Amino acid sequence: MHDLPLTRELVLIGGGHTHALVLKRWGMKPLAGVRVTVINPGPVAAYSGMLPGFVAGHYTHSDLELDLVRLARFAGARVVMARATKIDRKAKLIHIEGRAPLRYDVASIDIGITSDMPDLAGFDAHGIAAKPLEHFAARWDSYRADVAAGLAAPQICVIGGGVAGAELAMAMAHALKGADDLSVTLIDRGEILEEFRAPTRRALLAALTDVGVALRPNTAIGNIEADHLTLTDGTTIASHFTLGAAGARPYGWLKETGLTIVQGYVRVGPTLQSSDPNIFAVGDCAHLAHAPRPKAGVFAVRQAPVLFDNLRILLSEQRGATKKSLYHPQKDYLKLISLGDKSALADKNGLRLKGAAMWRWKDRIDRTFMARLTTLKPMRPLVLPDLVAAGLRDEVEGKSPMCGACGAKVGGDILARVLHDDTDLKRDDIVRLKGDDAAVLTHGAAYGGSRQVISVDHLRSFVADPVMMTQITAIHALGDVWSMGAQPQSALATITLPRMAPPLQEAWLSEIMATARTVFAKEGAQIIGGHTSMGAEFSIGFTVTGLADTPMTLNGAKDGDQIIVTKPIGTGVILAAEMAMLASGRDVAAAYASMALSSGEAATILSGAHAMTDVTGFGLAGHLLGICRASGVSATLTLSNIPVLDGALALSQSGIASTIAPANRAYSAQYEGPNGPLADLLFDPQTAGGLLACVGAGGAQNLIKKLKKSGYSAAIIGEITTSDETGPRLTARP
Missing domain, CATH: 3.50.50.60 (FAD/NAD(P)-binding domain)
Structure with a gap:
């Protein structure tokens, strides 16, 4: 995250070529005190120079993709995967589809153009x-x-x-x-x-x-x-x-910004600033008033160093005291035109060359450009002083940086030793079932015979976007309520903000609380209060309550029950890889979407389960063994039936694992079965994972149909068996 307090907000609207290059430069030379946000509809942007080669079959889809998630991690920025729709210059807010507006001090627009033809029938x-x-x-x-x-x-x-x-x-x-x-x-x-x-x-x-x-x-x-x-x-x-491929035109919402517009494009001068000096525009969506040029990627690429320099000047203490960089485009430029096969035509200043050599030249230029944006070095390892406390080197050297989310939790074996003694819980109105997801409070007739469940979850930030972090944390916290068959009722928020100036505090808290209210209200619950503080890094948690006539517990699993999981596993390994800039942005976005998916409807569908829990920090193996221990049974899993997030297995095969994975394996010592990348994912800590339910064999397939119809990647992954004299065990087969 950020070591120094934040005082300014820079928002890059669009993931075009210029902004991608600015993110790379920012990661190499950040400006202390600035939080950078990039807004783009998806996790990747396509490089136009390689598009004809991709269409012809010379490149793969991934070859022409600019991974904005990785670039944002490198730049220390947040990426918001949504579409900007409006700029309120008076309030200095950028409106975005599906979420609260974002505050900015300085903004830049690089959204390209569209070839849509709304006036052509059909x-x-x-x-x-x-x-x-x-x-x-x-x-x-x-x-x-x-x-x-x-x-x-x-x-x-x-x-x-x-x-x-x-x-x-x-x-x-x-x-x-x-x-x-x-x-x-x-x-x-x-x-x-x-x-x-x-x-x-x-x-x-x-x-x-x-x-x-x-x-x-x-x-x-x-x-x-x-x-x-x-x-x-x-x-x-x-x-x-x-x-x-004709009639390329600017996006219509630019006309509503109040900026000076030329034929729909944002008018900019040599500094790339618009008529509002705090808003820049680059690439195809900009009109160079001082030197009009056709829409071509070469101009966008050469605008990047000018934009980078001027953004830093405008956001720094040197604003107004340092001369800004100026952009003067070349009058003509080299055009390398693909001819279908691996040949190309080069044209500049009346000189034309054609053939395979021109294709190789173009290919080298394009691959060199992409390498600039894909060759990203991960965060530097911590360098220890010459003399340190005994044992410190063992905790630091050769180990990955500590994960966020559930990967940052304390191991289950430690918790079991510390929290094993529940003898102080003697009150009749509080029931804490050992190993269960939430405590049960009774309130008598005031709730019509219902019981109240209560639980708390708090996550260290693993994504730079507070809105996404809030969505996932809220769903994660509600998992304990849903897994006990309860209806969400209320929530208390606990928020630690990184150090920042008061205007940013207000903006962050506005985004967080608007998101939390939306998520909890959709599930029938209400935010009733909370606590905020400033700290070294962003973290967020919720204490949640829910109501249930008869809370579901872990101790009802029966021999012959089918084991159902409602979401794919693998979030821990994907988040660990994303920290090291080794995960695909598409896979990271899919993992975020899975984590942000509510389990409320799944809980309703599984309301008749004999036992249920949610898959979170202890991993699938640890939580299933929790059911087995409470119910006095064993379980058998079929590894090939377990749904896995895209990219997770390949990352596991490459040796990537969450920092808590070894502790999870130790906590699940009763596991017997194959080892290897897929089996390793059984011990992968999940954040906002799916529900894990034990249901009667007769109705299991019907439940799967209902879950899939509701949008869950649900599967039957095994069955409950009897335990022998050695006690509960978890056995896996390929």
């Missing part, structure tokens, strides 16, 4: 816009697989005869080369590739014809259907994949 329903790139890349992946499987016809229309449309048309023709009845048509309402000099244009038109692309210049489209286009003259063209 495009919204049946067309695919080339921009934003991430969505198009995913749709192309799917379509190409369908063509290979014979599920879709290889008939394509590309709308837009500029260089982007031409490159993509050639790439598509190459990718599907050899498919029966292949047709790729490039359509433009004007001339195709008219922006080029005549010799270059002729060379590119010849290249299009060579790969079999049909050209339809000066053609107007009337309507788009799922399997064809209808032109205004009544002619139809077969198309099962209609791509919009």
Whole structure:
């Protein structure tokens, strides 16, 4: 996190090329006292330079992805995976879909442009816009697989005869080369590739014809259907994949910012500042008033050092005292145009070169650019002084940094020794069942015979976004209530903020409490108070209560019961890898989504279970053994049936594990079965994990159907068996 107090908020709206490069620079040279936030609809952004090569099949999907989660970790920033919709300049707030607004002191916009065509009939329903790139890349992946499987016809229309449309048309023709009845048509309402000099244009038109692309210049489209286009003259063209690569336009909400706008784009000067000096704009969404240029990635890349320098000046004590950097784009730039196969055409200042050598040149440039943003060194290990206390080196050297979330908990064996004596609990109105998830309080007739369960959970921060951290912690804390079959009732919040200036304190607490109220209200509970303090790092916890007529406990499992888990496991290893910048941003985002998924509906579906708990810090093995010990039974698991989060098994295979995993294995000493990466995940600490229920064999499959229909990745993973004289055991088989 941050070693010094925070005093300023920098928000980067969009994960475009310029912002990605700024994040890399910020990680190498941060400005103390600034919290950086990057807002982007997803965990990755696509690099436009490699898109034609990806479409042609020369690159994988992951090759062209800029991993914003990893970049944010490197920069010490938070990433908000949502879409910005508005900037309130008076209140200095950025509005975002699905969450409270974010405060900013300085902001920068790098959201690119869109190729959507809302005015073309049928495009919204049946067309695919080339921009934003991430969505198009995913749709192309799917379509190409369908063509290979014979599920879709290889008939394509590309709308837009500029260089982007031409490159993509050639790439598509190459990718599907050899498919029966292949047709790729490039359509433009004007001339195709008219922006080029005549010799270059002729060379590119010849290249299009060579790969079999049909050209339809000066053609107007009337309507788009799922399997064809209808032109205004009544002619139809077969198309099962209609791509919009023309009419690139800015996002409409920019007009509502009050900034000076030129044809929908944010007007900026040489410093890349807009008409509001606290807001910058870069990349395709910006209009360079002092030197207008076409939309091209080369300009975005070269804006990065200028933006980085000027952001630091504006946020620092030197504001107004240091001369800002100026951006002056080159008049012409090298255009390297992919021709479908591994050849390219280079064009600059009238000079043209074509062939495989040009492709290799382009490939080297693109891979070098991506390496700048993917070669990230993890946090530096702690360097100890020459003389330290005995035993300190054993605790530090050769060990990974301490995990957050449930990976930071004290081991179960220590807790068992410290908390084993419950002899002081003699009151009739308090029942603490050993090993259970929550204590049970009785209140007599005031609650109509119901009993109240109470529990507390507090997590050390593992994600820089307080909103995401609050969502996950609230769901995690409610797990103890749900696992006892209780209805959530109330919550008390305990929040420790990192040191920061008062305006930031208010902004953070506003985000946190708005999120907490939303999560708990959705589950039928209410925030009734709490406590806040300042500390070395951000942490958050909730004391929760719930009501139940007869709370469900751990001691009801029976021989023959089927064991159900409602969420995949693997959050501990993914969070450990994310700290070391070794996890995929997509996998991290999926893990966050799993943790933030409410178990309320799952608890209702499993309300008839014989025993139930939630899978959290002790891992699946530890919590299942808790049921076995309380019920006097054993359990058998089928490892291959256990749902696992994407990326978790591969990370486990690479040797990554949460810091508490060894203690969890020691706590689960009654485990017998295979060892290896999948078995290791049994001891992986889970945060906001799923419910673990023991149910009668007769109804287990029906419960799985209901759980899956409700959106849970539920599975039957084993069965309860009798114990022998050695006591409860957990046995696993492949």
